Amino acid sequence: MHEIYQLASGILVWVALIVFVGGTAGRLIRMAITARKKDAVIYQYFSFYYALRSILHWIIPFGSMSMRARPAMTLVAFIFHICLIITPIFLAAHVILIAESWGIGWAYLPNAVADIMTILVILGCLFFLLRRIVQRDVRYLSTPGDFVLLLVVAAPFVTGIWTYHQWSGFEIAGIVHMLSGELMLICLPFTRLFHMALFPFTRGYAGSEAGGVRRARDW
C-alpha cells in the first residue's frame, strides 16, 4: 500500500502532468501542421476579432440561442465545467501539497465551498449520465467510451471528498483519488476530453468564417 502511495504521489504525478501538457501541445501542433498542408483556408480566414466574438458568445451563459433553448442543460453545463476546473486548482489541500513540494502557492477556496463545488461536479456527472440514458437522441449518440469518460471524470471528485472527510476506507480512497486524477489528466489529450483544448479553435474558426466571410451571427 505504501509503495502504491509513493508511486501515485510521486512519479505518476509527473508522468500525468507531462503526458497532459505534452500530449495536448503535441496534438495541437500536429493539427496546426496538418491544417497548413490540407486546410489552408483556416489560416486565410482565421480572424481574431470574429473568433473572439464567437467564443465570448459561447462562454457567457445563455449567450447563444442554443443555450437559451435548453436552460437546464446550460445551467448544469456551466456550473459543472466551472467547478470541474476551479476546484482542483484552488483546493486548500492541493495548494498546501504543492506549496510543500515546490515552494509555490496561491489563494485557496474555503473547504466548505470546495465541498459544495465537488458535489456539484458529481451531480453534474449524474445529470449527464441520466441524459445519456433517458434522452433518446443523446442515448443514440452515446458510445461506451462516453460512459467510461463520465466515470473517469467523476472518480477523482468522489474519492476526493471521501478522503477529505475521512469516511471509512479513506486510505484506499485517497490512493484511488490520486490515481484517477492522474488517469483523467492522461486521458485528456487522447479522448473526447480533448474537446477542452479544441473548443477555442473550432469555435474560433466557425466564428471567423461566420463573421468575416458569411457576415452572419453564429450564436
Next chain:
Amino acid sequence: MKTSEDFQAAAEEKRIYDAGIEEGAKKLTPEKIRSVFNELMQTEGGARLEAYTKACVHCGLCSDACHHYLSNDRDPRFSPAGKVKQTIIEIVSRKGKVDADFMKRACEIAFTECNLCRRCMIYCPFGIDVAYLMLFVRRACHQLGVVPQYIQDTAHSHAATYNQMWVRDDEWIDTLQWQEDEARDEIPDLRIPIEKEGADIFYSVIGPEPKFRAQLIYQMAVIMHAAGVDWTMPASQGWDNSDMCMYTGDSEMTARLKKIHFEAALRLKTKRIVMGECGHAFRSVYDVGNRLLGWKMPPLQMIHAISFYSEIIEQGRLKIAEKFDRPVTFHDPCNIVRGRGLHETARYVINQVCTTFIELEPNREHNYCCGAGGGVINCGPPFKNKRVQSNRVKADQLAAAKKKGAEVVIAPCHNCHGGLEDIIRHYELGLELKFLGDILYECIQKE
C-alpha cells in the same frame, strides 16, 4: 414512444430505389472503397475533419437545429450528429473498411438527409460544421461513383455544357431574345443587352431560369430598364452561375464552372456581377468556387439580387408606384443569410415594397431550411416524398405565419422555391409563393 427498432423497421419499409446509388454500388468492392477512401484521407482529410469528428462530445444540442430530425418524430438517426455517426465516423474509425451496402446508406444520408444548411453549426457549442462532414462523405461517394442519378445527371450537364439544364448555346441566346421580344410589348424600348463590353453589371442566372422560369429574366430586364442600369448577359458559356457539382462532391468541376463564370464577366470587362435570386449559386461563387480556384475572395465584386434591389431602391433609381398590399412573410434562405448575412437587406427591400410584413418564427440566421437545398431536391422524384415529409416543421412554421395573416411567402432562392412549393401543396397551406423580383416587377414604376 417509438423505439429505435420501430424506426429501423420503418426505414427498411421505406427503402428507396435510386438507380445511381444501386448501379454504382454494384461496381464497388471492399478494396476499391478502402483505397479510394484512404487516398481521399491522405489528400483532403485534414485538421478540420479531425477536429470536427473528435471535438464532438455527443451532447445532442444539434438535434433540435435540424428540420429532418424535428420532422421525423425526433428519430435520433436524423440528428446532425447522428448522421455523422452513421457515416464519416464509421468510415474513419474502420479506416475505410466498409462494404457496398454501407456506402449506399451513407450516400443516401449525405445526399438526401442533410441540406448542408449549416443551422446545426450555430447550435453546436463547438461550431462543428456538419455540412463540411457531409460534403466529405459526398466527395467520397463521387469518387466511388455512387451518386443519386438525378443530381448526377445535372452534374453531367454541367460537365458537357457548362450549364445545369442541358441548355444549348443557341437556345440560351434564343431565350434571351424571346424574353426581350415579349417585354417590348410592354416597354417598347427595352433591351436585354447581350455581350455588351464594358457594361457596369454582368447579370448571371441559374440554368433553370431559361429552361423553366424565363419570365424571371423578363422581370429582371424590366427592373434593370426601370432603374436605368447599364447591364449585360454573355452570349456564350459562363452565363449559368449554378453549380450542382459542388453538391455531388465534384470539386474539380466546380472550379471549372466558377472559372468560366468569372471569366465571362472579366472578358466583357464588366465592373461587377449581379446574381439572380438563387442561394446555392451564390454559395458556390462567393464561398466555394473562389476557394477551389485559390482566391480568398471573388476576383470581381459580386452581389446577390437582394443587395442589388436594395441598392437601386436606396439610390432612388427604382421607384415604387404602389406598394404590394397583401400581407407577406419572408423565408430566409440559408446560403444568403447564414451564408452572407443578407437578412436585414432583404427586410429593407420588403418594407420598401410591401405594406404588411409578418415574420416567420424562428427567422434570420435561425430560420428552418426549405428542405430542398444542398442538392436534395436535385436528387429528384425518388426522394420527393421523403423530402416533403422530412420538413413538416417548415409547414408548421409557415402555417403559424398564415394564422397571423400572411398570404404570400417571399423566398429569394430557387431551391427554396422548389422546396416550399412542394410543402405548401402537400400540407395544403394555401399560401402563395413569390420571388422578391415578382413583387418588385408588380409594384415599380416601369416608365
